[in-house]
Amino acid sequence: MSTASRFRSIEDTVRATHGKPGAGYWVALAVSASVFAFGAWAYSLIVRSGLHWTGLRRPGMWGNLITDFVFWVGIAHSGTLISAILFLFRARFRTAVYRVSEMMTVFAVLTAGLYPVLHLGRPWFAYWLFPYPNERALWVNFRSPLIWDVFAVTTYLTVSSIFLVVGMAPDFAALRDRAEGWRRRLYALLSFGWRGTDEQWRHYTRAYLFFAAFATPLVVSVHSVVSWDFAASVLPGWHSTLFPPYFVAGAILSGVAMVITILVPLRKAFHLEELITQRHVDMLCRLVILTSTIITYSYATEILLTLPQPATDPERSTFVYRMTGDYAPLFWLMVACNCIGPLLLYWRKVRETAAALLAVCIAVNVGMWLERFNIIVTSLAHDRLPFDWRTYVPRWVEWAITFGAFGWFFMLFLVGLKIFPSVSISEMKEEIAHEGALEAGHAH
């Protein structure tokens, strides 16, 4: 089979994903859209009459919404990790999967970015969080971790979007050349007049390298900054130097798990098996196992370092409360999902049976959500003055918003799938040409 025909077959498979959507697609889209709509309506209640709709109360001033924020920022991590870091490490297995994870990243950041605004008492003043010259001569407090957040998240959104769009330009060009009608016009637009001359490639590949170089430390920084939202406080259970690496690892774990959760059905639905092979999936599973063990280590460190403290130590008291108090079931469920579950991936059987694999990965995502919930809620519920201890239980409005975000995410994703090339065509071609060269080498 000649290189050219294999090039063509790749394009065909990718173009097939843009084919006329089936009933399943429409159902999925309708479901996610309506879930999102309900969440949006639920939030409108809060805008209209205040946060009393939530289960929040002193001392638990943060709950579901912030949990969701951290969760989605976490999801957003794998994308850039896979595309940028693995690119720098020349990990070839990334080629097939990085486009999907990049799309995921951008949409996840778009989701995460909502929450800091949603949870505000006066969301209509959210723009006060940005430093802009104003008539009141007021700026923002750069000492506040929340401002670090604003910068980290916006930067991350910008860079990862650029990364995605620039990376797709050559593919759009390829699609453009074979598309008609609105698609042709759209792709012509999105390919930024790409023609694939050696000259263009020369600068493009260089620039791409730099994007990767920028994105790599950014990935690490963003979730560290998010972790500082908590670590920079004085609250027992939050104030911990371990948080940055711990959060980054957690983010990657949840992110990769999410990638798998999306890839597995995707390659079934769009018959991408020969592009996204079992080998790719295996590599991702290894990532899951690796990060999961890091997480396990972090949990252990936190607990083992505080347990020796005297029983009156608030720090210790908080951790004991986390493990034995009102929220203990959630804690142990989290341990099961994040520490035990991923170990199942050691067995090939689990990795190869889609159902089992999905189960493990979804469990990890549940676990990671719980992790953030536990960190935020249990610490707040058990601060230094026992007289103020009080638990927090999310109300239906908060759940509606939480799930609404999933609706929003998958809505974007489903639309994206029908427009974006979900596998990088040009890089696949490069791969093939490379393999071809090797075969030729053997032949002689």
Place this chain on the structure above:
Amino acid sequence: MSDRAQGGLPRRTFLKIAGAAGLAAGCSPKAATQKLVPLLVPPEDIVPGVPLYYRTVCRECPAGCGVTARTREGRAVKLEGNPEEPIGRGALCARGQAAVQALYHPDRFRGPMRRGADGRLSPVGWDQAEDQLAQAIAAARARGPGRVRLVTRAEPGAAGDVQRALLAAVGGRPADRLVLEPLDPAPVRAAGAALFGRPEIPALDLAAAHTVVSFGADFLESWVSPVEYTRQFAAGRGRIGDDRTRLVWVGPRLSLTGVSADRWLRVRSGGELPLALGLLRWVVDPGNAVAGLAPEVAALAPALLRLSPADLAARAGVAAADIEGLARELARRRPSALLGPGPSSQGPDATALAAVLLLLDLAVGNFGRTMWYGLDPAEEVPSTAAEAAALVEAMAAGQVDVLLAVNADPLAALPAALKAGEAAARVPLVVSFALRPDATAARAHLILPDHHTLESFGDVSPRAGVLNLAQPVMTPLFDTRQAVQVLLEVAGRLQLPAPLAPSADPYDLLQDRAGKRVQQAAAGPGADPAAAWREALQRGGAWSDAAPARRLPQLARDAAARFLALGPAPAPAAAGEVDLVLFPTALHGDGRSGELPWLQEIPDTLTSVSWSPWAEISPATAGRLGVRSGDLLALAGAAGRAEVPAYVFPGIRDDAVAVRLGSAEARALMPAGLDPVSGARAYAGSRVALSAAGRREPLPLLEGSPYQHGREIVQTVTAAAPAARRADLTHQMYPEPRHPDHRWAMAIDLDRCTGCEACVVACFAENNVPVMGAEAARMGRYMGWLRIERYLGDEPGGALDVQLLPMLCQQCTNAPCETVCPVYATYHTPEGLNAQVYNRCVGTRYCSNNCPYKVRTFNWRDPEFRAPLPMQLNPDVTVRSRGVMEKCTFCVQRIRYAEGQARDEGRPVADGEIVPACAQTCPAQAIVFGDANDPASRLSRAARAPRGFRALEEVNTQPAITYLARVRRAEEP
């Protein structure tokens, strides 16, 4: 902030209601287009934006403290004590301050009403109303004496005279006037009468007492004159040595007063008398050779020695050693004061108890040193429960044609068992002078709403030598009329031989009585009576320190004997039966102030319950019944039954259950029984069957965990170890921020604080803290800036060691809340305040998360102030809208005001010139505020005390608030 939240609503409502002019200028601008309505004729001394103070008197309880009312733009915004007045001395209790909410209560009657045939109330003109009443009275008068009855609160002043005169004029007997003061300690009067021929409540000077023993007398909450007693008691606290006043609490339940006690003798309900007898017996026992014993008491020894200590101890339910220990202390630490009985110990033997206590006081020589006879004017002795019962009988028997309820709500105050409601139904004309709907008004045919005290003239002399004057601090809000005036006008419509008073105008009346007195007192060479009267009105009264009768009361021969014997031992309790303890609280007293928002919203100090009644049971009892706090308990007694949510409280005996007086539940359970000697209601001495109702009604609780979990948050010191533990903060990362001119700070003496909640009410009033209601309270969304944290001990199930910690913003130097705010809504001012700029706050709520003291409250929804409550709002403080964080500001508006004054006069701010609302009103003067930069300031000196410690100091927030550790009693030898 939001149009709805404030500004707009208050002002519009005010214009509608008061129609006052020039107000918009004073109130905050907000509405779209605003009208400025000029005054036609400017009243002198009302300047928009400038506070104006009036002196008047508090009528929320018989103590009759003096009041200073702060008014703005002609409306009362806050009540404070009158510093010149000898009883309150500038302090005012929770109930006293809440009176302003009765003034602005949304439910107030807008004018006189008459109940039509359809049973519905409809407005009526004053003339018609008074005519109707006059005719009814005339008719009743014709049918003989006793057909017209009048129920009133104690009125030691002109109002009382008028009432008596009116009844007399229509041929009534003195008994036709029922003075309803449910908590009046009649047994003390009766005992005084029996022993010394003095039917009085002795005046106290607890400051002189070394040991105070209270037999159920909650003198720091509601007993007789709580503000005065608290001040006296606190004077002897805050010291380490042996001269520190010690308090011993005797009773089956640890009341809030008991919390201030150094020792709690857990007698069983009804065990107070045996205990008192035990003390007396020990004291007079020649074997113990107590020196300096009053001979006439010593003479009682033979009778007393007949009692066996063991038996007494058994009857009291305490160890004989405890009785002896206390007796020794009384013998050693003189003078002392033995107080009682109070409602929770006022049983069928109340007079005997009172008598024995008086004998003890006499024995150890307390008379003339800590207590005196001769200061109780006794001009308005409240009626006894027996008389109240008689009235109800008369009503039920149809012997009453006209019932006048003046500032009294008999239907709510009397036990349900008396069925006063049904009885009232048989009275042809019930007239209520209530300000707003109450139980009596609900059955009244005619409602003639009285002025609020703050709208009326009057005089109160709670004690010989004390004449407190009430005067209007603002024009009446509604078409109401002062009760005395109505009564006089009604009298005017009866063809009486002579008018009761020269004029029906309350001011004339005041002058005619109080005015004359003052002018006589001022009479003499070179004196100007008129000026004296003017001055009296300005200062809020006329006070002469009438020298109390120094001579000791003479014990009447053989009078004591009858009190020295014990009745038969009470029958053992049947299974499931426990003693019923009814107690008043500092916030509700006898419950007369009704459902005022602040008093409802602010949690009870001991239980942290708000908005709901509760029944206190011990953990053991709870375990036996298998209930936890919030489960409904069914209480069934001889008087009646009630279902109340349980509150599990280690501060009560296993064989007792306690319910707050003034609640409908307490009324239902209140025994109709009396103390036969004094005729007082026997609140104690009855039993109820206790069972779990099987339903649950979660209590709105403020507390999370009531235990300190070994964290030593609230510290205590002893004579042995007089210094509090301080964290080592020598290693600092940053230099401390400089405070160039001032550093405002506060010191709170936990040895003085009694947890009376007066400071909390003051804070609500001063800072427009919103009342969010029961649902929010249940949800834990209490908005108070200042809360009194109450710890029951170290660990659950551990020793009971109640500690109070008033918790408010600590105004930290290194405030964790400040760094995390993204928009500088909170920051550290050059004067050391932790500022909160509401209009900059976007509501991330991170500051609250990062606050170790959790003193920041968040506006989950827009607060609602029902008209005319907005008129009480302090114009110097915004009402915060939903979505913003708020917290204690050290009353920055007061700081600003004082600094402005000082700048005008070109002088520095003087020490003690700035007083936050909480410190101002504290009856115990436990709160000191001042400039920490000035080493000589009262604050600096207080904060330097070795007892001083800071909350969670190890977090290195460097709070501006120093707590002075409570002093634990040194063990008795």
Place this chain on the structure above:
Amino acid sequence: MSCRPSIASLLTGLAGALALARCGERPPPAPVQPIVFSHRIHAGLNAIGCTSCHASAEHAPVAGIPSMDRCRGCHKFVKEDKDDPAITAQIQALLRYLDEDKPIEWVRVHRLPDLVYFTHERHVRSGVQCSECHGAVEKMEAARQVAPLTMGWCLECHRRKQAERPLERAHLTDCLTCHK
């Protein structure tokens, strides 16, 4: 502080906020008053001092608007303008109010939001001229707002004054000096 999402709240970031600042700076036109009261005639031609009507400006937070009594004080005698019938007409209108003992419902010209703690006393006593904020009222027929009365505008002056004596005037730029 406004609780309803203003238009500016919808577009976040620089552009929107600057737009907000702009519209904040334009003072509104003079409102229509129930009767045409001419500051020019009173304060200008007749040179009546500000505080002789706005009496409490020097010793109270609010300057206060003159009571009807104060109007009567002069207009007991001044009942017409010989050479200007228009003015006479206005005086007649005022006299009608006075006869009926009705207050004139003036439309408010200067408004500060409730979150601001502003006191005339402090400003007047520290030597700020009325005209610095209210403009040349004595030249106005109908009083109108000339200054934007925005925070930036207040701050500009506060900073200027503070710069004169930085040490003892530190509080001039403290948030709590103006916000309650």
Place this chain on the structure above:
Amino acid sequence: MRTEPGVLATFDEPAAAARAIRSLRGRGIRDLHAGLPAPFPEVVAALGKPRSAIDYATMPGALLGLVLGILLPVLTSLSWPLVTGGKEIVSLPAFVVIIFEMTVLVGSIANLVAVTVRSFLGGGTGAFPRGEHFNGDRLAVFAAGGGDEAERVFREAGALEVRRVA
């Protein structure tokens, strides 16, 4: 964009294209351009053009970001100094995050601008004939100014089609 006459040859194997390019350059025909569906290393190598100099845009961008990242928090904190939590007005440790994020942000934006100029929106097409697209299954080599010789070389290298472009 100048279009000059030359020879355009299309291949289906990068290797073949690379071979052709090498022999052409051997013959002194150096003005060569390629249209590639992917950056095939061998072809790029054969063309032997210098490494892209896009760094010269990206690096200054990053530095500018760094400077802005320092100035923004420092100057705004000083413009209205408010003490929070007893910390210094200018507390650099807290600003590090801002500095870093700004560096990355401005750096990548500069990078984007640079690559847009050089490779997008018609940039970098050089002499490659307009209207010719090779993003699909073929790649093409264009010998600008090439004549019969170029044609022959292409055919030898196994071009699928060879044609003249006027």
